[in-house]
Amino acid sequence: MTVLFSGPVLDQLNAATNTLKKGGVPNARWHAELLLGSVLELARHELYLQATDELPVSAMVRFADVVARRSRGEPTQYLIGSTEFHGLHFKCDRRALIPRPETEHVVEAALWRLGENRGTGLKILELGTGSGCIAVTLAVHLPEAEILATDISSAALELASENAQHHRVDDRIEFRRSDLFDDVIDQYDVRVANLPYVSSLDRKSLQREIRDWEPEDALFAGPDGLAVLRATLESAPAHLRDGGQIILEIGLGQDSEVEQLAERSGRYSRPEWRNDYQGTRRVFCAHKV
Ligand SMILES: C[S@@+](CC[C@H](N)C(=O)[O-])C[C@H]1O[C@@H](n2cnc3c(N)ncnc32)[C@H](O)[C@@H]1O
Structure with a gap:
């Protein structure tokens, strides 16, 4: 009662x-x-x-x-069915992760690094689109861009597509189910992502709002939390055009390992970081060599 x-x-x-x-x-x-x-x-x-x-x-x-x-413990954003991301309104439910403020830095980094190069023919790939917050926001700000947004979760892709329709950018975003790059064929100018980076060992210490309500696939990436980032850093260059860029959100304290992974691969140049609102390195950016 x-x-x-x-x-x-x-x-x-x-x-x-x-x-x-x-x-x-x-x-x-x-x-x-x-x-x-x-x-x-x-x-x-x-x-x-x-x-x-x-x-x-x-x-x-x-x-x-x-x-x-x-x-x-049910998150407020799921209860009210929406949230704000980068000044835009996004539908939000258990099909996908709730968009986070720190992820706005991925969008900022992409817009800033593209500079004047925002014309026709710009091709952007987002892996792990979830609610579609990154892909949809980029499409709103880059009216000439064509975007492929993938996810391993069909439910998340459904929600992302609804958000794209709401913002009237669904004609410029293709949503496709793919396990990382498995079903990605073309090459892109920019590859953005906020993929899972939580250690499976940290499950118990997560807030109940996250652990009990948000999708598992959106959170965990092996015991060190780096399994998905490692795989994506290895495979990304093959899917980038010459001079293409990678822009990746990472977890707290993962910066030196991510930097080393990129350096050891020998496939990236000009690494750069963007900090979150707390001043912590959260977004890794680099060019394909
Ligand atoms: C951390 S969530 C981020 C969602 C959204 N990009 C955002 O920033 O709110 C990660 C997303 O990656 C997807 N994902 C996890 N593993 C994947 C894989 N191997 N290939 C493609 N997508 C994957 C999850 O389903 C989830 O939607």
């Missing part, structure tokens, strides 16, 4: 915040605001303009339900 909160908007928010705190949810107020905003179809600040309004019973029931589910 769902236990309803009583009172107008502000009381609902206060009660939900307490429930979420008791459920171990960090930034409980922020999550309560997002959840109530989603139920009432209001922006967070608009909730406070309607602080003394009473909620319809149907909204009270829905709010109590999502708060209870959030307290048990």
